[in-house]
Amino acid sequence: MDGTALDRLGSASDVSAVAGGDGEPELTVQRLLFDGPSPLVSADMYSSVGKGNAERTRTGVRIAKRSVLHTNSYFGRFPASYWQRWTTVTEVVFRATVAGAGRIDLVATDYKGHERTMASTTVDSANASTQLAVPVATTQFLDGGALYVRFTTTSSELSVQDAEWTVAAPEKLRPTSVVICTFNRADDCANTVAAMADDPIALLGVDNVYVVDQGTDQVQTREKFQRVAAELGDKLVYITQPNLGGAGGFTRGLYEVQGKGGDPANVIFMDDDVLCEPEAIVRMNSFANMTVEPAIIGAQMLYLLHPDRVHVGAEVANLQKLEAGVHVKNAISDKSAFKRKRQQDVRVDAGYNGWWSCLIPSEIVGQVGYPLPLFFQWDDIEYGYRSRANGFATVTLPGAAVWHADFAWKDWDEWHRYFNLRNGMITAALHIELDGRALAKQLFTDLLRYLVSMQYGMAYTLIKAVEDFLAGPDHLLDGGMDAAGSIRRERAAYGETKRHNANDVPGVRPADMFITPAGPPPKKSMEFAVLAKRVLNQWRGTVNPGPVAISADDAHWWHVSLFSHAIVTDRSQEGVRVRKRNKAHASELLKRGVTALKRLRIETPTVAASYRAAVPKLTSRENWARLYGQ
Incomplete structure (x- = not known):
């Protein structure tokens, strides 16, 4: 976008405000981009050439004669149903x-995917x-539907x-702040902050970018981050603290914004290891400014290794079965x-939204706690x-997204x-x-499957999780620091928790x-x-x-358990x-x-009551201040 357009959009105090035809201020709620933030991303995620040719850039397109280009694409659609x-x-x-x-058509889809032209103009x-x-x-x-734009040329370019x-x-x-938490x-993290800084339009409505560094290899040592910090000036707030995980890192942003007082604010979480699409900030923030009542606004997740694939359109959890990431009916x-x-x-x-990128209004924190x-x-x-x-809904907003590491490529047998x-x-x-009782039965089956699959570290991990759950809410008082360290150390006693180079497996010849x-x-x-x-x-x-070799996709319990020595590909x-x-x-x-699961059958009601009683204290500002050393 050129300097004139930037001037037209105004300053941070009137984020992306433009003058309408009657002189009334307007809010830019979605930019129509034609290419991605990285060469790894296909321009077809933003628009598609249906006929002829077009030269696409990030903020514009030049459509050749006798060509058709449309934005009926992932980032090119306007989610009208969600706005209504x-x-x-x-x-x-x-x-x-x-x-x-050329001719410009505004086309709508409905909940069945059927199309209708809403407006058409010739230029x-x-x-x-x-x-x-x-x-x-x-x-x-x-019930559904979106808007997109179709451009058609005949004898001239457009x-x-x-x-x-x-x-x-x-x-x-x-007021709006972005918070990124990072650990080594x-x-x-430097790349993510730079991606936002390199798109000044996306940051127009952002008052602060908080970087919460919980690691020993700190982002402030990186040259790219130092350059970006100089560009952002006072807008960037860099905080170091002990490693309290994603919960403690993201909550620090809420803690800082809530501590300012003043007008209700939006806080946008952004993972440190994503390929950032800064437009997600524009879309979530503008949507949150227009909702009837405060709501959590979530971005969708696209796969980093497969950038055209959508993780899930909206998800819930099966709480009884401890199943996260269950896609709702009709969601992609x-x-x-x-x-x-x-x-x-x-x-x-959606029942919830992952914190790869998610906006939380401060009013929600004020009413439900941290x-x-x-x-x-x-x-x-x-x-x-x-x-x-x-009373606060979660809205997973189509077309607002970042790219995150593919979950299917993360091995389940980890700390x-x-x-x-x-x-x-x-x-x-x-x-x-x-x-x-039902949960103990389910976990007993899981335990047996781990044992016959020679995943002894995984079996230990399950048992330790049950034991610590039964220990009650006092186990959470240190923010998880002790648990994170101990589970890694204790799992190391089981050889199959270690990953080896496929050409250097101890005691096994490649042949x-x-x-x-x-x-x-x-x-x-x-x-x-x-x-x-x-x-x-x-x-x-x-x-x-x-020994036998087994692929990651074939590493089912009923197959691995046929052997006493299996070399299994890590996800x-x-x-x-190496499973032996x-x-x-x-x-x-x-x-x-068996001992832990017997306790789970009997003690669950009492333990559950203790967690419920502890929620006000654990989610209080005072508790987080203690953890932050404030």
């Missing part, structure tokens, strides 16, 4: 600077630039610059955004469910699984009548690692019988001695894990696990 449902807006205006000749300005403003109503999208969607601005815009990802899930039929036409509701000091994992889920229980299990139990205990594919899974009705048989065979040692694809039968480990862990 959650905001006071009844009309949006498409604005752009155009030169040349013919030769080489002169013309300011285009086309209003369109957003009053018939309640140039489009600084295209955007605007709405009538509210009387006052909310200094280069990643792990799908490519390039396919038209996979665009999100049906409006869906997040729990869970270190990380399920902190976002618990806060989303607590907020909804107090963080402890927090996933423990914090899942805490969240369930707080928000449902958790059935300890001995022959890939052994899995057979079909057991029938549902036969699963427990097959598991019982595998337990018996592993106990007796009547299994194939191996990261960066190495392998160890009867002593299995016996010790089974006994300890």
Whole structure:
């Protein structure tokens, strides 16, 4: 965007405000971009050339003669249904600077994906630039649908610059801060801050960018961060503190903003290791400024290794089964955004939003308290469910997104699984009548599967999570620092928790690692019988001695348990894990696990009550001040 456009948008105090046709101020709620923030991202995520040719840049496009370009794409669609449902807006205006000749259509989809043209205009300005403003109503999208723009040329080229969607601005815009927490990802964090700083339009409405550094390899030592810090000046606030995980890092931003007092504010969480799309800040912030009542506004997650794939359109959790990331009905899930039929036409509701990027209004903190000091994992889920229980919805906004590491490429057998299990139990205990008997039965099955799969460290992790959940809320008083350190140390006693180079596996020649594919899974009705048989065979040692090589996708319990020595590909694809039968480990862990799960069956109601009673203290400003040493 050129300097003239930047001047037109105004200062931070009137974020992206432009003058409407009647002189009334308007708010830019979505920019129409035509290319991504990185060469890793295809321009087709923003617009598509349906016919002919077009030269696309970040903020503009030059469409050749006899060509068609449309924005019916992931970032190019305006989520009209969400704006109708959650905001006071009844009309949006498409604005752009155009030169040349062509037809511009504003097209709507409905909840079935059917299209209708809402407005159409023809421009013919030769080489002169013309300011285009086309209003369109957003009053018939309640169950779903979006708006997009289609540009068609015939005998002339058409140039489009600084295209955007605007709405009538509210009387006052909310102060906004971005908070990034980081732990020993200094280069990643510096890149994320730089991506925001390099898009000054996205930061127009941002008062402060908080970087909460909890590591020993600090981001302030990086040259790129030092350059950005000089550019941002007082807008950047750099804080160092002990490692309290994502919960403690992000909460520090809420803590600082709440401490200022004054007008209600928006606080945007941004992960340190994302490929940042700064436009997400514009879209979440403008949406939050227009909602009927305060709501958590979440960005969607795109996969970093597969940039066209959407993680999930909206998600909930199955609290009883401790299942996070359950996509709601009609929401897209792990799908490519390039396919038209996979665009999100049906409006869906979310139970929570991941904190890869998420906006929390300060009024919510004032009424429901701060997040729990869970270190990380399920902190976002618990806060989303607590907020909804107090009348504050979560809206996962289509078209607002960042790229984050693919979850499927993270191995489940890691130390963080402890927090996933423990914090899942805490969240369930707080928000449902958790059935300890049913949960103990489920976890006993999981324990047996880990043991027959020779995942002794994983079995230990499960047991430790149950034991610490049963220890009650006092276990959370240090913010998770002790638990994070101890689970890593204790898991190291189990050899299969270590990752090896596939060409340097201890005691195994490369030629001995022959890939052994899995057979079909057991029938549902036969699963427990097959598991019982595998337990018996592993106990007796009547299994194939191996070694064998097993791919990550084939590492099912019913397959790995056929062997006593298996070299399994790590989900990261960066190495392998060596699983070896160890009867002593299995016996010790089974006994300890049975004891812990018996307690879970009996003690869950009492323990759940203790967590509920502790929530006001744990989520108080005073508790977080203590953890921050304030």
